[in-house]
Amino acid sequence: MGKRLSKIxxxxxxxxxxxxxxxxxxxxxxxxxxxxxxxxxxxSVIGMVLACKTVPNDIAVFLTNVQHDLFELGGxxxxxxxxxxxxxxxxxxxxxxxxxxxxxxxxxxxxLPGGGEAAAACHLARTVVRRAERRCxxxxxxxxxxxxxxxxxxxxxxxxxxVARVLARAENGREVLWNRDR
Numbered sequence: 001m002g003k004r005l006s007k008i009x010x011x012x013x014x015x016x017x018x019x020x021x022x023x024x025x026x027x028x029x030x031x032x033x034x035x036x037x038x039x040x041x042x043x044s045v046i047g048m049v050l051a052c053k054t055v056p057n058d059i060a061v062f063l064t065n066v067q068h069d070l071f072e073l074g075g076x077x078x079x080x081x082x083x084x085x086x087x088x089x090x091x092x093x094x095x096x097x098x099x100x101x102x103x104x105x106x107x108x109x110x111x112l113p114g115g116g117e118a119a120a121a122c123h124l125a126r127t128v129v130r131r132a133e134r135r136c137x138x139x140x141x142x143x144x145x146x147x148x149x150x151x152x153x154x155x156x157x158x159x160x161x162x163v164a165r166v167l168a169r170a171e172n173g174r175e176v177l178w179n180r181d182r
Contacts, residue, residue: 020032020078022080031139035136039153042131045124046066049122049125049163052117054170059100066093066159069085083146090148100163104169111177113127115165119171123164125160126161129156136153
């Protein structure tokens with residue numbers, strides 16, 4: 001593990017640059033920083049989901065593991081050439097997605113973000129993960145990047161959609177369906 005931060009501000013970013021994990025300096029609005037910044041934001045929003053008292057324990061444990069995965073994924077993005085995310089990470093998401101989805105009714109309509117505090121926060125996390133995925137796709141078009149990262153984010157957004165459906169039922173028993181004839 002690298003050195004611990006004892007002083008939080010360094011002043012090295014005052015010129016609009018930041019240091020990557022390999023020591024190179026890049027603009028704070030570079031594609032790579034945008035990508036790992038969006039992953040960090042997704043991790044924070046998942047933390048908001050976990051702060052809700054209505055989240056069932058099995059989902060809380062799984063989402064906490066996802067937060068650890070996202071930290072590793074952010075590390076992979078922050079250190080050019082570093083590999084952390086493997087197909088095993090994606091397979092774990094798929095297994096949990098299948099486990100949770102098997103108990104849900106088939107979708108007949110679009111679902112509006114909402115359904116309760118935790119469900120709404122989970123929908124927000126899903127959209128932030130989708131943005132992180134888009135940022136990674138932009139990065140992959142400009143620099144070499146491993147496909148496992150994009151697959152992980154794509155599957156995670158799917159999983160968060162299903163988790164939001166589960167949480168809506170746990171909180172108040174219903175989802176908010178889109179009504180085009182309102």
